[in-house]
Amino acid sequence: MAYDRKIDDVWSFRTADTKEFTHCYHNYPAMMIPQVARRLLDVYAPAGKLELVLDPYVGSGTTLVESSLKGIRSIGIDLNPLARFISKVKTTHYDLNLITKGIAYIVTGIILYNPADVINTDFSRISNSTFWYTEETLYKLSYISQLISRLDHSIQDFFLLCLSETVREVSFTRNGEFKRYKMSEKQLEKFNPDVFNTFEKKVQRNLKGLEAFNVTDDRDLAEVYDFNSSKCIPSDIIAEGSVDMVVTSPPYGDSHTTVAYGQFSRWANEWFNFDNAKTLDRLLMGGVISKEVRFRTESIHSELESIKEQDEKRYYEVISFLNDYWDSIQNVAKLIRKGGRVCYVVGNRRVKNIQINLDYFTAEMFEKCGFVHEITIVREIPNKRMPSKNSPTNKTGETAVTMTNEYIVILTKK
Ligand SMILES: C[S@@+](CC[C@H](N)C(=O)[O-])C[C@H]1O[C@@H](n2cnc3c(N)ncnc32)[C@H](O)[C@@H]1O
CATH class of the missing domain: 3.40.50.150 (Vaccinia Virus protein VP39)
Incomplete structure (x- = not known):
């Protein structure tokens, strides 16, 4: 079929x-x-x-x-x-005037950065925080959060999304992979991310996107x-x-066994204390293995049977x-x-x-x-x-x- x-x-x-x-x-x-x-x-x-x-x-x-x-x-x-x-x-x-004011506030705040001004230094929500980040990076990320929290409520999410991508990029996770793998010792030696610059570049990039989007409607x-x-x-x-x-x-x-959405998203989900940050992959489709087959298929029946003959465990993963x-x-x-x-x-x-x-x-x-x-x-x-x-x-x-x-x-x- x-x-x-x-x-x-x-x-x-x-x-x-x-x-x-x-x-x-x-x-x-x-x-x-x-x-x-x-x-x-x-x-x-x-x-x-x-x-x-x-x-x-x-x-x-x-x-x-x-x-x-x-x-x-x-x-x-x-x-x-x-x-x-x-x-x-x-x-x-988002209102572009408010966003522009927000950018000015954050850029000034960053120029004036002093680690002693960082208010929230509790990183316990982030699993193994010092394995994935330097202390300096964690402080800078927290400082950006602090600056964003002082902006007009209606535009905070625009900036938080820029921070979301930043928290992953400045961590020690290997670039170009969705799973959580730490960089090799060799890569770590060369890795010295500029947290503020990474964040500011994303803000500028997204601002251009927003300008184009706002023109349409x-x-x-x-x-x-x-x-x-x-x-x-x-x-x-x-x-x-x-x-x-x-x-x-x-x-x-x-x-x-395919794309690890949960692992990819864990940096941001933990940083923002979002729900199910650590357990997400198990909740997504096929995350829990079941031995019951709830459907009947003609179109891929023979393929499923061939997998079953070779490896029953893999078969039930696919079935689930x-x-x-x-x-x-x-x-x-x-x-x-x-x-x-x-x-x-x-x-x-x-x-x-x-x-x-x-x-x-x-x-x-x-x-x-x-x-x-x-x-x-x-x-x-x-x-x-x-x-x-x-x-x-x-x-x-x-x-x-x-x-x-x-x-x-x-x-x-x-
Ligand atoms: C291929 S991605 C979608 C990509 C999207 N089209 C885009 O352009 O970014 C599949 C999505 O399905 C979500 N997902 C997996 N199982 C789900 C479920 N049971 N209920 C709702 N969403 C689920 C994953 O979290 C993931 O974001």
């Missing part, structure tokens, strides 16, 4: 600027590129109205920003507090919620049949993710109106060298919920921020290229 795929180079966007508007604000693992969300909203908008867009795994809010740019109301859901924070800030039209059209899309999406917040279109990119496996994914599809499907459309951008990873066609599984599961498959577009991933290599056999040191294409699965509700 297969679903039609169409390779289409139009969707590659090899030379596109992926950091326009507020898309430049903050790094996040496996970001969708804005051009994909934009084109989906343009080309695959459902017949009739397009007034409410949903992203049930909102991550850094790409879909919400693109919906806002088109003047469409949108709702994002994510279990990761950092993801929600990024999404909220990226879709808020002045209404804040996005809402963000902390639901578990696999468990329950409350109908008093999103009524059944109220959503016109879903544009999303779900995880393609559990956080432990697919269970949660199937639950979340049922929750999302209910929210879509008749004639509404879902666009899922998925990756097909390999486990034990067997490709798991998550695009087939996605189409099959939505069809069980009353949707018809329109098309699956295959696009090459030119520069998506995800590990190009990891270990499909789960053995340390063994690598294989696991992802080259992305699959955009498009279905319409009957």
Whole structure:
């Protein structure tokens, strides 16, 4: 059982600027590129109205920003507090006059920095703080927080998001990895981050993004919620049949064996004392192993059986993710109106060298919920921020290229 795929180079966007508007604000693992969300909203908008867009795994809010740019109301859901924070800030039209005053206040404060003026020197909320930071860095970060706390309330989040990226970058974590690995001794010798400069550069970069974003509209059209899309999406917040279109990119496996959203976000989540900072990866899809199979699939049945024959543990890891994914599809499907459309951008990873066609599984599961498959577009991933290599056999040191294409699965509700 297969679903039609169409390779289409139009969707590659090899030379596109992926950091326009507020898309430049903050790094996040496996970001969708804005051009994909934009084109989906343009080309695959459902017949009739397009007034409410949903992203049930909102991550850094790409879909919400693109919906806002088109003047469409949108709702994002994510279990990761950092993801929600990024999404909220990226879709808020902060007052530029206040922001400019805020920048002047912070720049002056930084010039006058004296460690003796730092008020909060309790870093106990940050696990192993002295393993990851020098004392000088911790003091400077705390001082920036202090300066931000004195700004007008309505603009503090804009600056806190710049701090959020800074806390990770000036730590001893290895650059370019999502997991929490400390730099080698050799790297540490050369590493001497300029905390204030790192922060100020982000403020300037994000200011440019905000200026461009504010020109387009002045209404804040996005809402963000902390639901578990696999468990329950409350109908008093999103009524059944109220959503016109879903544009999303779900995880393609559990956080432990694929992309470690929780580990990547822990720097900021701990710094801001956000919920579940230490336990996030276990809460995300596939985070808890179960031996029960809650779905029936024809489209990837033989692949799953082959994995089971080779390695039962890996099989149940995959099943646990697919269970949660199937639950979340049922929750999302209910929210879509008749004639509404879902666009899922998925990756097909390999486990034990067997490709798991998550695009087939996605189409099959939505069809069980009353949707018809329109098309699956295959696009090459030119520069998506995800590990190009990891270990499909789960053995340390063994690598294989696991992802080259992305699959955009498009279905319409009957
Ligand atoms: C591929 S990322 C989304 C990236 C996003 N499209 C962007 O452009 O940044 C998938 C997201 O799903 C979230 N997630 C995983 N399991 C979830 C669940 N059960 N409920 C809600 N969100 C979940 C993760 O925290 C992560 O942010």
